[in-house]
Amino acid sequence: MTCEDRREALSLLVDGALEARDPAGLFAHLEGCPGCRGFLDALLSVRSALKRDLDAAQREADALAPARLPRPDRRRDRLSALWTWAPRRPALALAAALGCAAVLLAAGIAIGTGLADRGPAAGPAPGADAPDESGAGVVYVCALPEYEVLSSPDPRPVQGPGGEDSTLRKGRRP
Structure with missing residues (x-):
């Protein structure tokens, strides 16, 4: 097995994807090969830097999530607040409905009597x-x-x- 094959195996080991290969033989090679040891150190430092950056990005996303995600919910809450007052205040809803009915009745009477006062249209x-x-x-x-x-x-x-x-x-x- 060449150093190139072992570096491929080291990359799989760092990623947690080393399957049936013998890790004991790989570690024995690392003790005697400074090039593969340097490659493993570079892989581990890149992996830790990526993990650190990923954790920082996740913390920022978690901090911003409450400001971004509830926006549609807030709009829905504002719109639903306009319509949910009726079940909470049934007496007020009944009074509003009766008021609307009274206004419509008064308008109908006013229009009807206005038309009756004019009489039929006269002409030759x-x-x-x-x-x-x-x-x-x-x-x-x-x-x-x-x-x-x-x-x-x-x-x-x-x-x-x-x-x-x-x-x-x-x-x-x-």
């Missing part, structure tokens, strides 16, 4: 001329189940649907 009957200030030319039609009334404030006679003058007729509409 379909097909009639636009009225002037005297109201001439406007045809008012009233249809009851028994009567059909066609009247006009205009002194001119208005032709009804059957061609007759404006009159009050008893009977059913055709």
